[in-house]
Amino acid sequence: MPELPEIRTIAAGLDDALAGHTLSGLEVARPQCLNGTPGEMRDWILARRVVRVKPRGKWILFSLDDIAGDLVAINLGMGAEIRLPGAAEEPPDHYRVRLHTREGSGVFIRFWWLGHVHYVPGDDETHPVRLLGPDALDEGLDVDAFRGLLEGRRGGIKAFLLDQRRIAGIGNFYAHDILARAGVHPLRKIPTLGDDEIAGLHRSIREVLGESLDLGGADYERDIFGRPGRFSRESFIVGYREGTPCGLCGTTVVRIRTGSTPGDICPGCQPLPEDRT
Numbered sequence: 001m002p003e004l005p006e007i008r009t010i011a012a013g014l015d016d017a018l019a020g021h022t023l024s025g026l027e028v029a030r031p032q033c034l035n036g037t038p039g040e041m042r043d044w045i046l047a048r049r050v051v052r053v054k055p056r057g058k059w060i061l062f063s064l065d066d067i068a069g070d071l072v073a074i075n076l077g078m079g080a081e082i083r084l085p086g087a088a089e090e091p092p093d094h095y096r097v098r099l100h101t102r103e104g105s106g107v108f109i110r111f112w113w114l115g116h117v118h119y120v121p122g123d124d125e126t127h128p129v130r131l132l133g134p135d136a137l138d139e140g141l142d143v144d145a146f147r148g149l150l151e152g153r154r155g156g157i158k159a160f161l162l163d164q165r166r167i168a169g170i171g172n173f174y175a176h177d178i179l180a181r182a183g184v185h186p187l188r189k190i191p192t193l194g195d196d197e198i199a200g201l202h203r204s205i206r207e208v209l210g211e212s213l214d215l216g217g218a219d220y221e222r223d224i225f226g227r228p229g230r231f232s233r234e235s236f237i238v239g240y241r242e243g244t245p246c247g248l249c250g251t252t253v254v255r256i257r258t259g260s261t262p263g264d265i266c267p268g269c270q271p272l273p274e275d276r277t
């Protein structure tokens with residue numbers, strides 16, 4: 001499932017390829033992924049210029065000219081391929097949506113499961129993309145701003161990190177190691193976290209996501225040219241290492257339930273004192 005490093009990699013490629021181009025065609029093989037009929041969608045977005053393509057949490061946003069805030073918002077759901085077709089390339093099997101531009105470029109989108117291509121008008125304040133928290137790698141999200149996000153929150157820290165309305169772009173794949181590197185158990189309640197632990201979480205978010213972004217994202221996702229990322233889960237210290245030694249202290253990693261998601265933790269690095277839950 002693509003998270004912030006993969007989304008940023010794909011969005012940067014699309015921005016290079018499509019910014020300044022005018023949308024001229026839309027083919028839809030699976031209308032359920034749209035938030036209107038294919039005809040409505042064509043009326044809303046065709047003949048409009050793509051000003052920029054930007055990542056936002058787990059979304060990819062095409063900003064459209066003429067109306068400030070008007071967007072095509074793409075969510076890759078549980079995983080997807082977004083490809084810029086080569087000049088002579090046939091469409092991949094089972095693509096769901098194809099966009100063409102007047103300049104002769106375009107994009108194929110193939111969702112594995114639960115993807116969306118939405119039109120979001122500039123004055124729509126209720127669409128999920130308007131309700132996102134700051135991007136986890138946002139320049140302005142320094143440690144004080146991160147502490148501010150946690151203020152007054154009473155729930156568990158992992159649930160907070162995965163809640164896109166609080167902080168955007170983190171999913172379960174990177175959450176294991178973000179918590180482990182900070183030495184924080186996923187079930188810790190936010191009010192029990194000390195200043196050092198909050199600073200450690202802020203630092204590990206930057207490190208874990210930043211390392212993957214520098215490598216073009218996870219190796220099970222691909223960029224718009226079909227090239228896989230170079231970040232391997234082998235470099236995690238606890239994530240997906242159940243039954244093997246923690247990369248920091250050697251304690252055996254265990255898998256626990258953390259809300260609706262599994263969590264890999266190191267009982268040595270991430271103790272859960274009874275009075276801290």
Ligand SMILES: [Zn+2]
Pocket residue numbers: 246247248249250251266267268269270
């Ligand atoms: Zn450990």
